[in-house]
Amino acid sequence: MNxxxxxxxxxxxxxxxxxxxxxxxxxxxxxxxxxxxxxEELPKLEEVAKPRQGLATADNFRFLRFWWExxxxxxxxxxxxxxxxxxxxxKWFPYMKGGEFKRxxxxxxxxxxxxxxxxxxxxxxxxxxRIASRPxxxxxxxxxxxxxxxxxxxxxxxxxxxGGFIFDVNGMTCFPRDERLIPMILGFLNSSIAxxxxxxxxxxxxxQVGDLARLPIPRKSTDRLHELVEKAIELAKKDAEEDETxxxxxxxxxxxxxxxxxxxxxxxxxxxxxxxxxEVYRLYEISEEDRRxxxxxxxIENF
Numbered sequence: 001m002n003x004x005x006x007x008x009x010x011x012x013x014x015x016x017x018x019x020x021x022x023x024x025x026x027x028x029x030x031x032x033x034x035x036x037x038x039x040e041e042l043p044k045l046e047e048v049a050k051p052r053q054g055l056a057t058a059d060n061f062r063f064l065r066f067w068w069e070x071x072x073x074x075x076x077x078x079x080x081x082x083x084x085x086x087x088x089x090x091k092w093f094p095y096m097k098g099g100e101f102k103r104x105x106x107x108x109x110x111x112x113x114x115x116x117x118x119x120x121x122x123x124x125x126x127x128x129x130r131i132a133s134r135p136x137x138x139x140x141x142x143x144x145x146x147x148x149x150x151x152x153x154x155x156x157x158x159x160x161x162x163g164g165f166i167f168d169v170n171g172m173t174c175f176p177r178d179e180r181l182i183p184m185i186l187g188f189l190n191s192s193i194a195x196x197x198x199x200x201x202x203x204x205x206x207x208q209v210g211d212l213a214r215l216p217i218p219r220k221s222t223d224r225l226h227e228l229v230e231k232a233i234e235l236a237k238k239d240a241e242e243d244e245t246x247x248x249x250x251x252x253x254x255x256x257x258x259x260x261x262x263x264x265x266x267x268x269x270x271x272x273x274x275x276x277x278x279e280v281y282r283l284y285e286i287s288e289e290d291r292r293x294x295x296x297x298x299x300i301e302n303f
């Protein structure tokens with residue numbers, strides 16, 4: 001009997017039409033009823049903050065630089081629109097280009113030649129009759145949003161795009177109609193349940209705009225979630241302020257106990273992230289049984 005029971009415990013019975021609950025109809029036969037309802041009933045991310053691709057220069061060697069190659073004084077920081085960027089008269093502008101796994105803040109390493117609203121990039125190849133570059137979604141350049149990297153073997157991670165940046169095809173970004181939703185969206189995208197839902201839609205290491213657009217998101221947020229996300233951003237930004245390769249750099253960790261302070265800060269951030277997970281689970285009204293299934297799938301221990 002035990003052998004028979006063990007075999008049957010790995011058999012799933014599912015109606016084929018039920019796969020339609022997840023956009024794209026992937027064969028996710030282990031989905032629980034509550035998660036299925038989330039796909040069916042909750043709004044999609046694209047309805048609140050449509051993910052968008054940005055600039056494809058077609059010649060990064062020519063048009064991109066690390067910020068320290070150009071020098072702070074030659075970079076136009078803080079522009080809020082293309083009009084402000086033109087009026088600055090500057091050639092180089094902060095550029096979101098994806099990058100390594102980082103949550104909340106970071107990967108602000110590059111600048112792009114966007115002189116006179118990108119005249120050189122826009123005209124690349126014009127002499128041959130074949131425009132090579134793709135300046136996409138330019139009306140969203142320099143706006144605040146939530147950004148992530150196209151691909152990462154370490155998993156999905158989202159960060160604040162604080163405004164003043166042009167964004168890349170590898171640094172895709174979503175822009176809510178109401179900027180007050182940014183903390184909620186950022187907290188959701190960095191949560192365990194978002195990782196789980198994203199794996200259902202696309203189990204690869206490439207996170208396309210279409211994949212993010214189909215994610216179901218909670219109908220509401222809480223002040224608590226906003227406070228936690230703002231604290232997570234603040235803690236993550238401290239790492240940049242102690243890293244001399246970033247333009248946020250202020251000073252390295254203090255001697256002699258700087259390393260211990262960094263370790264305590266990282267532990268505090270881990271606790272904040274745990275609390276964000278708790279808050280997002282509550283917003284989705286996830287049961288303990290469903291949560292156990294999610295965290296077992298993700299390999300999260302100590303639930």
